Amino acid sequence: MALTRIGETQQEAAAQLGCTRQTVAHWQHTYTARKDVEDQQREGRPRATTEEDDTLIVMTSTIDHFLTPRRMKRKLELDVSSHTIDRRLQEANLFGRVAQHKHTLTEEEKRKRLSFAEGYKHWKEGDWERVLFSDEKIFYGAGFCGHVYVRRPPGEALNPEYTVDKKPHPVKVHIWACFSARGLGYCHIFNEHLDGKLLKRILSDNLIPSARLHFASDPPEQWYFLQDNDPKHRSHLVRNWLHNNGVTCIDFPPYSPDLNPSENLWADLARRVETHQAEEVELLQDIVAEEWKKTAKELLIKLAHSMPKRCEAVIKAKGGYIDY
Numbered sequence: 001m002a003l004t005r006i007g008e009t010q011q012e013a014a015a016q017l018g019c020t021r022q023t024v025a026h027w028q029h030t031y032t033a034r035k036d037v038e039d040q041q042r043e044g045r046p047r048a049t050t051e052e053d054d055t056l057i058v059m060t061s062t063i064d065h066f067l068t069p070r071r072m073k074r075k076l077e078l079d080v081s082s083h084t085i086d087r088r089l090q091e092a093n094l095f096g097r098v099a100q101h102k103h104t105l106t107e108e109e110k111r112k113r114l115s116f117a118e119g120y121k122h123w124k125e126g127d128w129e130r131v132l133f134s135d136e137k138i139f140y141g142a143g144f145c146g147h148v149y150v151r152r153p154p155g156e157a158l159n160p161e162y163t164v165d166k167k168p169h170p171v172k173v174h175i176w177a178c179f180s181a182r183g184l185g186y187c188h189i190f191n192e193h194l195d196g197k198l199l200k201r202i203l204s205d206n207l208i209p210s211a212r213l214h215f216a217s218d219p220p221e222q223w224y225f226l227q228d229n230d231p232k233h234r235s236h237l238v239r240n241w242l243h244n245n246g247v248t249c250i251d252f253p254p255y256s257p258d259l260n261p262s263e264n265l266w267a268d269l270a271r272r273v274e275t276h277q278a279e280e281v282e283l284l285q286d287i288v289a290e291e292w293k294k295t296a297k298e299l300l301i302k303l304a305h306s307m308p309k310r311c312e313a314v315i316k317a318k319g320g321y322i323d324y
Helices: 010-017 021-034 051-063 069-076 082-091 107-120 196-214 236-244 262-274 281-293 297-305 307-316
Strands: 131-140 172-180 183-190 224-226
Touching: 051 069, 051 082, 069 082, 107 307, 131 196, 131 262, 131 281, 131 297, 172 196, 172 281, 172 297, 183 196, 183 281, 183 297, 196 236, 262 281, 262 297, 297 307
Parallel strands: 131 224
Antiparallel strands: 131 172, 172 183
C-alpha cells in the first residue's frame, strides 16, 4: 500500500508490482477497512472424510489403479460422493487419465530390446544423423474422436453443447514417410490396404530418392534405414528389394514404438492435421502433405539426437518400456 500512499495511481502501482489494478484496489480497500493486509481465518465447510478415510482411499487406489471413484465408493461403503473421492485422490497426486494400450513384453522381447540398445549404445548423435527413420500412420479428418474430455454440469451429458459428433466412417488417409536429422524425406499418401507388394512399390518410389536429398553420392556416404518390425516390413518382397538396392537396415526389435522417434513425429503431425477437421479425403490429403512440409527441422534433429538416451534408458530398464 506504500506506493498508493505516496501518490502512485492504482494502475501505476499495479505496473510496478506486476499485478492487476483490481488486485491493488482489493488490498487498498482491505487496508482501509482493517488497517492490515493479513489473511483472515477462513471458515469453510468441514471435510466430508476423516484422515482414516483419506488414507484408505489412497491405499485402495494404489492397490487397484483401475478402480474408479464410483466403484471405490461402493467397495469401501463410504458415505461421501464419488466427486469427493476423486478430489482426495487428486490431493494425493493420483489423477484420472486414459490408460495407454501397451503390449506386455515377454522375456524374449525384452532381451531383443536390450540387445538392440547394447549394440547401439556407442553410437553418438552424429551417427544417428545418418539414419533414415520411416513408418506408416493413419490420419483422420472431421468426425473422428477418441477420448474427448469436457467439463459439464450434472445432468447435461446429452446436451449438444457438451457432446461431440462422431461419424461412423470419418475420412482418413494412410501415409508412409521418412525423415532424418538432416531433413524430411518424401511422403507417400495412399488409401489402399498396405501389404508387402504395395510397400515395395512405395519404397521403390520414395526411399532412395529421399536418401539422395540428404546423403552424398560422390563419394557415396554410408547411411542406414530404420523401420519397425511389422510383418509387412519383413516380407520377402521388401527384404529382397532392400538387399538388391544396397540399403543397410538397422535390425529393429519388435514391440518398440518407444524406441522409434517416428512415433513422436506422427504425434506432432497428427495434432496439426486434426486442427483442420477436413471433411473430404482429397482435402485431408492436401492438408497432410502441407503440414508434413511445415515440420520444423529442429524437431527432426531433436528426435534423431534422442536415440542415445533412448538406448541408455532401455539398458537401465533392462529391456522394459521407456518413457518416450
